[in-house]
Amino acid sequence: MYRFLRLSVLLVGLIAAVGSVAVHAAQPLTTADDLGPVVDQPIEFPHDRHAGDAAKGGMQINCMYCHTYARRSNVAGIPPLQKCIGCHRSIESVRETPRIKKLFEYWEAKKPVPWKKVHDLPDFVRFNHERHIQRFVFAQEKPVQEACGYCHGDVKTMTVARRQKPLSMGWCVSCHQKDHPVSATSTKTTHGPNDCWQCHK
Amino acid sequence: MIENSFNRRDFLKVLGWGGATVALSGCGNTSVEDGREYVTSYVETADYIIPSIGTYFNSTCAQCDAGCGIMGRVREGRVLKLEGNPDSPINSGKMCGLGQAGVQAHYNPDRVREPLLRNGDKGEAITWEKALQLVSEKVASANPGSVAFLTGGVSGHVKVLLKNYLDAIGSDQHYVYEAVAPSVVRAANKKAYGVEMPRLRLDRAKVVVSFGADFLGTWVSPVHFSRQYAKFRKGVNGERGVLVQVESKMTITGANADRWLAIRPGTEGILALGLVNALSAAGLTVPAEVAAAVKDYTLDRVSNDTGVSVEHIGKLTALLKDRSPSLVIAGGAAEGYAHGSQNAAAVALLNQVLGNVGKTVEAPASMPFPQMAPITGNRSSLQALNDSIAQDGVKVLFNCGANPIYSAPASMNMKESLKKVPFKVAFAHYMDETAMEADLVLPLNSSMEGWGTVVPEYFAEGAQLNIQQPLMEKLHPGTLGMGDVLLALLKQRRPAEYSGYEDYYAYLKNAMVAIKGALGGENEDDDVFWDSVLSQGVVKLTSSSNALVSSASAAGLQLPPPAVEDGTYPLRLIPAVTPNMRDGRHANEPWLQESPDPLTTIVWDSWVEMHPKTAAKLGVVEGDIVEVASKNGAIKGQVYVYSGIHPDVISVPLGYGHEAMGRYSKGVGANAFKILDPVFDQQTGELAMYETRVKVTKAGKRVIVVKDEGPAGGNQSGRRIALRMASGKVNLAEEV
Ligand code: SF4
Numbered sequence: 001m002y003r004f005l006r007l008s009v010l011l012v013g014l015i016a017a018v019g020s021v022a023v024h025a026a027q028p029l030t031t032a033d034d035l036g037p038v039v040d041q042p043i044e045f046p047h048d049r050h051a052g053d054a055a056k057g058g059m060q061i062n063c064m065y066c067h068t069y070a071r072r073s074n075v076a077g078i079p080p081l082q083k084c085i086g087c088h089r090s091i092e093s094v095r096e097t098p099r100i101k102k103l104f105e106y107w108e109a110k111k112p113v114p115w116k117k118v119h120d121l122p123d124f125v126r127f128n129h130e131r132h133i134q135r136f137v138f139a140q141e142k143p144v145q146e147a148c149g150y151c152h153g154d155v156k157t158m159t160v161a162r163r164q165k166p167l168s169m170g171w172c173v174s175c176h177q178k179d180h181p182v183s184a185t186s187t188k189t190t191h192g193p194n195d196c197w198q199c200h201k
Numbered sequence: 202m203i204e205n206s207f208n209r210r211d212f213l214k215v216l217g218w219g220g221a222t223v224a225l226s227g228c229g230n231t232s233v234e235d236g237r238e239y240v241t242s243y244v245e246t247a248d249y250i251i252p253s254i255g256t257y258f259n260s261t262c263a264q265c266d267a268g269c270g271i272m273g274r275v276r277e278g279r280v281l282k283l284e285g286n287p288d289s290p291i292n293s294g295k296m297c298g299l300g301q302a303g304v305q306a307h308y309n310p311d312r313v314r315e316p317l318l319r320n321g322d323k324g325e326a327i328t329w330e331k332a333l334q335l336v337s338e339k340v341a342s343a344n345p346g347s348v349a350f351l352t353g354g355v356s357g358h359v360k361v362l363l364k365n366y367l368d369a370i371g372s373d374q375h376y377v378y379e380a381v382a383p384s385v386v387r388a389a390n391k392k393a394y395g396v397e398m399p400r401l402r403l404d405r406a407k408v409v410v411s412f413g414a415d416f417l418g419t420w421v422s423p424v425h426f427s428r429q430y431a432k433f434r435k436g437v438n439g440e441r442g443v444l445v446q447v448e449s450k451m452t453i454t455g456a457n458a459d460r461w462l463a464i465r466p467g468t469e470g471i472l473a474l475g476l477v478n479a480l481s482a483a484g485l486t487v488p489a490e491v492a493a494a495v496k497d498y499t500l501d502r503v504s505n506d507t508g509v510s511v512e513h514i515g516k517l518t519a520l521l522k523d524r525s526p527s528l529v530i531a532g533g534a535a536e537g538y539a540h541g542s543q544n545a546a547a548v549a550l551l552n553q554v555l556g557n558v559g560k561t562v563e564a565p566a567s568m569p570f571p572q573m574a575p576i577t578g579n580r581s582s583l584q585a586l587n588d589s590i591a592q593d594g595v596k597v598l599f600n601c602g603a604n605p606i607y608s609a610p611a612s613m614n615m616k617e618s619l620k621k622v623p624f625k626v627a628f629a630h631y632m633d634e635t636a637m638e639a640d641l642v643l644p645l646n647s648s649m650e651g652w653g654t655v656v657p658e659y660f661a662e663g664a665q666l667n668i669q670q671p672l673m674e675k676l677h678p679g680t681l682g683m684g685d686v687l688l689a690l691l692k693q694r695r696p697a698e699y700s701g702y703e704d705y706y707a708y709l710k711n712a713m714v715a716i717k718g719a720l721g722g723e724n725e726d727d728d729v730f731w732d733s734v735l736s737q738g739v740v741k742l743t744s745s746s747n748a749l750v751s752s753a754s755a756a757g758l759q760l761p762p763p764a765v766e767d768g769t770y771p772l773r774l775i776p777a778v779t780p781n782m783r784d785g786r787h788a789n790e791p792w793l794q795e796s797p798d799p800l801t802t803i804v805w806d807s808w809v810e811m812h813p814k815t816a817a818k819l820g821v822v823e824g825d826i827v828e829v830a831s832k833n834g835a836i837k838g839q840v841y842v843y844s845g846i847h848p849d850v851i852s853v854p855l856g857y858g859h860e861a862m863g864r865y866s867k868g869v870g871a872n873a874f875k876i877l878d879p880v881f882d883q884q885t886g887e888l889a890m891y892e893t894r895v896k897v898t899k900a901g902k903r904v905i906v907v908k909d910e911g912p913a914g915g916n917q918s919g920r921r922i923a924l925r926m927a928s929g930k931v932n933l934a935e936e937v
Contacts, residue, residue, distance in 0.1 A: 036236070037236045038236075039236035040236075069251050069252055069253075072251055072254070073251045073252060073253045073254050074253040074254075075252050075253045077242070077251075077252040077253075078240055078241075078242035079242060080242050080243040080244060080245060080246045081242065081243070081244045081245070082243070082244065082245040082246070106244075107244070110244050110245075111244065112241050112242050112243065112244050113242065114239050114241065115239065115240050115241070115242065116236050116237070116238070116239060116240070117236065117237070117238045117239065117240045118236065120238060
């Protein structure tokens with residue numbers, strides 16, 4: 001009898017605990033913005049200046065000019081320092097500004113800039129940039145900034161990037177459930193894969 | 202009531218569940234390291250380097266002397282996994298498990314990281330400048346002839362530099378030691394065929410009879426032979442090759458054979474001659490001199506001596522007669538006796554009589570640059586070193602790639618012997634038994650950090666030169682390559698010749714470019730040639746080969762009758778060379794300890810293997826701890842009962858039982874090298890590895906053998922991993 005009572009107490013506890021999972025784990029199935037922390041970077045990189053609209057003083061550089069690995073690899077990658085220098089070597093007008101001076105200090109010391117991660121997923125999630133860019137940018141011919149923006153927000157208006165979306169599983173799935181055309185010209189539609197192993201390998 | 206029985210432990214369990222769920226949902230399962238972790242980019246990089254995608258660089262496996270070509274997968278500047286290089290004729294894109302563990306040699310936490318100078322019992326870290334300074338002082342103050350090098354097998358440009366350094370100081374003492382090497386077979390081959398190791402064409406043979414050559418596991422060039430074996434099994438015109446393995450203890454090759462014949466230890470030669478006689482009786486043309494020499498090896502006598510039944514000898518004879526060409530190979534089990542040379546010669550004679558020479562026994566390609574050709578190690582050169590030390594002939598000893606204190610039999614007393622050398626320098630990867638005794642320890646790069654060239658000991662096709670190149674940056678700034686050290690030492694001696702080379706890389710590139718004509722790059726620009734060499738990883742050389750001696754002769758063949766049993770030490774010890782451990786130099790790579798031995802499936806320990814009849818006679822069962830005692834020492838081990846072994850022998854694997862080296866090898870298992878009897882092959886002076894007589898006694902305890910075999914993954918020795926349990930027995934309250 002005691003044993004039975006004890007068990008029921010345990011079970012009640014368990015149910016309560018499971019209930020708390022349900023409450024806590026319910027992820028918003030929306031694309032509502034969910035800001036990440038403000039991250040201090042060694043150089044306050046102005047995305048707006050590089051990628052922003054010309055009307056607002058931006059250069060309208062394609063995201064993939066610097067994040068060149070996004071279309072070819074799991075990770076978008078931070079551009080090698082050599083890429084920054086490649087342009088800035090011949091942009092005399094800003095050569096003496098504090099940020100660019102700092103950039104060249106790293107270059108001359110042959111040290112990488114210690115950027116902090118802004119977007120990170122747990123190790124049990126395998127997100128693949130290449131698949132998304134190939135689908136949206138190359139197959140569906142969506143503008144690059146729109147495609148990147150699905151997950152990264154409107155980066156061209158930011159200086160240092162800040163996480164804009166929850167990047168939680170529920171949030172990923174909310175998009176994967178939507179139908180979209182397979183390519184720019186096709187009327188056939190499909191949706192993102194919803195198998196566990198696609199991301200949890 | 203509830204309060205009484207609902208104890209604190211149960212409460213904590215419940216809390217545990219709740220706590221865990223809060224913790225899980227609390228982390229929001231996303232963005233775990235936002236703003237905390239660094240993401241480091243390259244400063245400069247090549248276009249083909251893409252983060253998260255591997256790039257492959259060709260190099261050479263350094264785990265054994267077979268010299269397989271490898272491709273290392275490199276990602277974000279770190280080598281992750283090795284594959285075989287498909288362009289290397291030796292391994293055609295394949296590798297063995299020992300080779301795979303090469304990354305663990307590289308990332309090993311027990312590597313020596315800086316030069317250490319002995320101060321009493323301790324090693325004090327010093328700089329390389331100081332270390333090299335010290336070396337040159339010691340060498341300068343010693344009599345030039347008394348500087349000696351002890352190495353494992355060496356080849357390529359390091360061998361050239363080593364020779365030049367010895368020349369520069371005026372010494373000729375270079376000893377090449379390998380604890381496990383087919384030295385006796387090499388010598389016998391040299392006599393019979395005119396070459397030490399002919400090219401064996403398993404792929405052309407219709408029958409292979411191997412006298413204890415474990416060519417699929419550990420012998421000479423196992424990956425290459427495995428590739429050939431696959432072709433042999435497919436057969437010519439659909440006629441599948443038949444493999445017969447004759448040995449006293451089953452090897453992995455024996456386990457693959459169509460017929461495994463357990464032979465009384467040491468009688469391999471008798472069986473070979475018996476087969477010659479039987480073949481001659483069956484109508485094979487045999488030279489009269491040979492026929493006369495073997496006429497006493499009658500079926501009955503041979504069967505009686507060897508323990509192989511008349512029926513099996515008959516079948517084997519018929520097989521060999523019907524199917525030609527065949528191939529007969531002598532391996533470790535034939536050569537490991539006092540009459541090992543005779544055994545090997547008898548096997549060679551069988552090949553000659555069968556007409557295999559020129560068909561499946563071919564002349565090997567010769568190396569066009571003999572100065573780079575490999576020096577193969579053996580055990581008698583260690584004896585020579587020992588003798589030289591005894592006569593006070595060694596004042597400075599450099600040791601590289603040899604660990605004699607571990608692998609020489611106790612009767613040689615290497616530890617005491619080395620104490621007589623006033624200054625000992627060890628080039629070391631680990632603080633192994635021999636490095637522990639050194640006065641100066643110089644840490645080496647791993648094979649994935651350094652430059653080099655390697656000439657394999659056994660050419661699969663033509664001669665070839667393998668490239669070893671760094672697959673990543675050095676892990677520890679304080680290590681150097683052997684080539685760099687030799688170059689630095691040579692700069693002190695012959696500055697005019699060597700000071701132009703900044704480092705070994707510069708020397709190597711220069712040396713390779715200088716002979717580019719012979720390496721197939723005569724019309725290429727130097728840099729183009731060098732880049733193509735590095736990207737291929739293997740340079741194929743044009744080479745010639747000499748004809749083999751094929752005339753059969755039985756002159757000088759003297760086989761002793763089977764050995765009589767020793768009353769006090771009734772059993773024979775076979776020190777087994779296993780595919781994982783080989784001679785034990787890689788025992789500190791945990792994959793090799795953890796991957797089950799292919800025959801016994803035992804992990805992380807050595808064992809004493811015996812036939813069920815022997816076990817019954819001794820009154821032991823699996824897991825009993827027994828003492829294996831020879832005249833020269835005793836070791837303890839767990840019994841493993843297995844029918845793939847002759848009842849007259851027991852077997853203990855080599856490679857275990859290190860007293861130093863590192864956390865994964867020290868104290869794991871027992872060292873079988875130590876109890877070997879000092880019996881030598883009469884012709885070559887090599888240690889007869891299979892001649893040790895032992896007695897086995899129960900030493901008390903019984904343990905659970907940790908192995909993979911058996912239901913539910915064997916027994917896991919109380920480690921409680923995935924135990925089998927009836928569902929009704931599961932106590933949920935304990936499963937938290
Ligand atoms: S056989 Fe030797 S060289 Fe070839 S992969 Fe195995 S350990 Fe490396």
